[in-house]
Amino acid sequence: MKPEKNKYIGCMLGSAIGDALGKQNEGVNREVILKRGYIKDYGRAPKGSPGEALREGQYTDDTEQMLVLAQSLIACNDFDTYDFANRIAKWGLDIRNDTARSRLLGPSSSWAIEKLNSGISWKESGSDVPSCGSAMRVAPIGLFFNDIHEVEKKAVLSSIPTHKSKSAVAGAVAVAVAIRCALLGYDRFEIIRRTCESASNHEIDIAKKIESSYELRNEVPDMVLPQLGTSFYVYDTVPCAFYFFSRYFKEPQRAIIEAVNAGGDADSIGCITGALCGALYGIEYFPKKWIDGLEKRQLIENISIMIYEKSDHDFL
Numbered sequence: 001m002k003p004e005k006n007k008y009i010g011c012m013l014g015s016a017i018g019d020a021l022g023k024q025n026e027g028v029n030r031e032v033i034l035k036r037g038y039i040k041d042y043g044r045a046p047k048g049s050p051g052e053a054l055r056e057g058q059y060t061d062d063t064e065q066m067l068v069l070a071q072s073l074i075a076c077n078d079f080d081t082y083d084f085a086n087r088i089a090k091w092g093l094d095i096r097n098d099t100a101r102s103r104l105l106g107p108s109s110s111w112a113i114e115k116l117n118s119g120i121s122w123k124e125s126g127s128d129v130p131s132c133g134s135a136m137r138v139a140p141i142g143l144f145f146n147d148i149h150e151v152e153k154k155a156v157l158s159s160i161p162t163h164k165s166k167s168a169v170a171g172a173v174a175v176a177v178a179i180r181c182a183l184l185g186y187d188r189f190e191i192i193r194r195t196c197e198s199a200s201n202h203e204i205d206i207a208k209k210i211e212s213s214y215e216l217r218n219e220v221p222d223m224v225l226p227q228l229g230t231s232f233y234v235y236d237t238v239p240c241a242f243y244f245f246s247r248y249f250k251e252p253q254r255a256i257i258e259a260v261n262a263g264g265d266a267d268s269i270g271c272i273t274g275a276l277c278g279a280l281y282g283i284e285y286f287p288k289k290w291i292d293g294l295e296k297r298q299l300i301e302n303i304s305i306m307i308y309e310k311s312d313h314d315f316l
């Protein structure tokens with residue numbers, strides 16, 4: 001049976017909500033967050049952080065790249081690496097000319113985008129730095145393709161133009177496969193099992209760390225976060241998101257609040273956690289103020305509905 005439309009909308013809006021909330025804590029230490037108190041609603045990012053010029057409720061590059069990927073899927077009715085690489089390259093040029101957004105691009109993506117724009121093929125343009133850029137944007141792949149092996153294959157291709165290291169690829173596979181499993185309503189153990197199985201086809205260490213993040217689910221964040229780390233490396237962000245998702249599996253709002261207050265790469269941790277929770281529960285589980293206050297909420301909703309409709313053919 002095809003998963004409900006509200007889960008597609010929940011996944012993409014959840015991703016953007018986690019990103020827009022988390023940007024306020026990007027690069028902030030956990031100790032500072034604990035002293036100042038948790039962020040539970042939209043606000044501005046601190047001075048000095050990449051998103052400092054963004055408005056309340058405005059998301060960062062994580063969601064922007066996710067939307068580029070979703071639009072490529074819609075236009076091609078499939079994942080076409082050449083089309084996606086062209087779109088990412090063009091997006092990179094657009095944000096470079098926009099003062100509020102120009103600092104959002106991480107070093108791996110900017111390096112790869114420069115190569116793509118200089119005419120280098122997507123097969124060669126990707127960075128070898130194991131950062132989380134391809135994992136944070138991959139959710140639409142998990143929404144679009146019904147078959148888990150297809151999800152895995154397309155997630156790999158979606159990573160390569162900007163992030164071609166084995167670990168970045170494995171991180172993207174993990175998130176995409178988990179999104180598909182969450183959409184199908186699998187329980188937490190089964191989601192993690194299938195996620196790790198697929199990720200381990202590309203790199204075993206990230207699969208092991210996701211597995212341990214699940215095993216740590218009964219421990220409090222302040223015990224777990226120093227072990228997992230919260231940096232922009234895919235080894236940290238992806239297992240961290242799986243920890244919050246597993247720990248607060250029945251409390252999606254709480255999962256997102258805890259994730260965006262992890263500090264470090266809080267926007268990406270929040271973005272991945274939000275996508276997972278939204279795919280599992282659907283949009284109605286998120287507070288109205290988070291939905292209404294989100295930048296371009298209607299656009300994201302429309303794109304997720306198009307993805308839902310396009311993914312239909314698998315079920316006919």
Ligand SMILES: [Mg+2]
Nearest residue numbers: 060061062267
């Ligand atoms: Mg970001």
